[in-house]
Amino acid sequence: MLPEGVAIDPLTGAVTPNTGEYTKRLSEFRGIYRDQKAFDALLGMAGDLVTYRVVEYRAENSDIFFGTTTMMPGRVGDEYFMTRGHYHARRDRGEIYYTQSGEGMLVLQSRDGQTREVAMKPGICAFIPPDWAHRSVNTGKTPLVFTWCCGQDAGHDYDEIAAKGMRTLVIAENEVSVCIPNPKYVT
């Protein structure tokens, strides 16, 4: 393992060099947005849009790794494009999200029912404590690009959020983003 300077493009999220990437598309989010009709209409009209891309830099045997997430702007009904949202498989692993361009909202919840939101904008580094589920939402009209860093052993636990959603929704109300309690959330 050797030190290295990694270039991160704040507008595109390109990571050079990188060790892998993936994209997520709208069709993978069926049932996650609350407005099913709007979901089908958008998919039919715009096609299977890329909603976000994750690029990583991972040195083998290192404790930490980092990368970028680039989220496209867009909405399904009144809900903005968002990530799946997850807890970490290891409950003692946190993360940071450093926003580099665009604007968004980081929605968090703890296992015992606390909720928090952290506004994402260039220059703000969000601290995600261990065992808080986190989902990022692009509330702007441009790509939301942030650099994240966490333990390589943190892992993703998607099950609970996939099954129940999150306690807080970020929606557009008169073209302004607001956080509201998720009316469908069942504790």
Ligand code: M6P
């Ligand atoms: C951030 C990091 C990644 C995560 C990605 C997308 O970049 O936390 O580990 O995979 O967001 O979020 P999700 O996996 O919830 O779709």
Ligand code: ZN
């Ligand atoms: Zn995470």
